[in-house]
Amino acid sequence: MTATSHEHPASDPDPRGPGPGDQVTEERRPNGGARPQQLLTSLLGDFWYWREEHIPSSALVELLGEFGITPSGARTAMRRLAARGLLTVRRAGRTTAYGIPPRSVAVIVEHTYRMLTFGASTPEWDGQWTVVAFSVPEQDRGLRTALRSRLRVLGFAPLYDGVWVSPHEQGAAAAAVLDELGVTTATVLRSAEVRRAADADGVRTAFDLDTLHHDYRRFAERYEPVLDRAAAGRIDPAEALRVRTELGAEWRDFEQTDPDLPAELLPDPFARDRAQHVFVEVYHRLGPVAELRFRQILGRTAPGLAELVTRHDLDSVTALRQSLGEGAHGDTPFERATTARRIAEADRQSR
Secondary structure, three states, X not given: XXXXXXXXXXXXXXXXXXXXXXXXXXXXXXXXXXXXXXHHHHHHHHHOOOOOOOEEHHHHHHHHHOOOOOHHHHHHHHHHXXXXXXXXXXXXXXXXXXXXXXXXXXXXHHHHHHHHHOOOOOOOOOOEEEEEEEOOOHHHHHHHHHHHHHHHHXXXXXXXXXXXXXXXXXXXXXXXXXXXXXXXXXXXXXXXXXXXXXXXXXXXXXXXHHHHHHXXXXXXXXXXXXXHHHHOXXXXXXXXXXXXXXXXXXXXXXXXXXXXXXXXHOOOOOOHHHHHHHHHHHHHHOHHHHHHHHHHHHHHHOHHXXXXXXXXXXXXXXXXXXXXXXXXXXXXXXXXXXXXXXXXXXXHHHO
16 A cells, blocks of 8 residues: 655656665764664664555655755665665655565564663673684784674674683684684684682673763663653654654664673673663653654655554564564574674774
């Protein structure tokens, strides 16, 4: 079911998508907000994740306009997402519409479940570390950067220059990365810490937990006033849509960069519990009001589609996850794009 809009074909995104040399890794917007592509996938993942119908591009332009993104920026985001296989495209007359690829639905449900449950508990630990010890010559700087980036994505951190550690069982994953990159001068170990310097906190010093603590504290301080206003019913639909979507994008960044250490390794204080509580409360309290705004915007272009808009919450996502099979995943454009974004961010940190 696709509604008619009054856009001209000349204004539609280039169906060929970006060329081979085009940059598709987005940077943060100047004001620190989420990227246009990230915003659009978040919006569709939040309110349109179980639909086969496609949304007219004019409505998506209006949705992104709520976040200060220009029509040209919105259309560029659509074009690039479609070129990467993250959106499907349908054309009918003068209307171009976009939807979520069916194969991505289970992956989106899994990623959403992880986002909504991340930080609610800490993993159990057997006291063992996964250790990757490697030696890469100075002249192979590119290989060294690539290896560091891939290890960082797996949750490893550098204890020393060529010794990276993780408290999780990541031996097989680390070995696969070494094989893929062709690094032969490396060893993967499972080991317990048997000695630490008297003035140090041991292996956990490999992880920048102080910075992470301060980032969580700033997140909580920024959104606690929002939670107070949401509890008092003083946030209108337009603000609710913006805040909930930006909030989710920020929390996903935490979920992808926090190494999720066992409780024994976390400093005291550590502000993740406080931040996680604020995230969950704001996200769920603003859900109905944000859904209303999505319906209002879509209703201007496609009234028949507006009634299909549905938000998700932890209960609904948990039920969907169980119906699909826990841990549902696959080699989809969505997963590849998520991995590529995490590697790009890790590259930036490794340089």
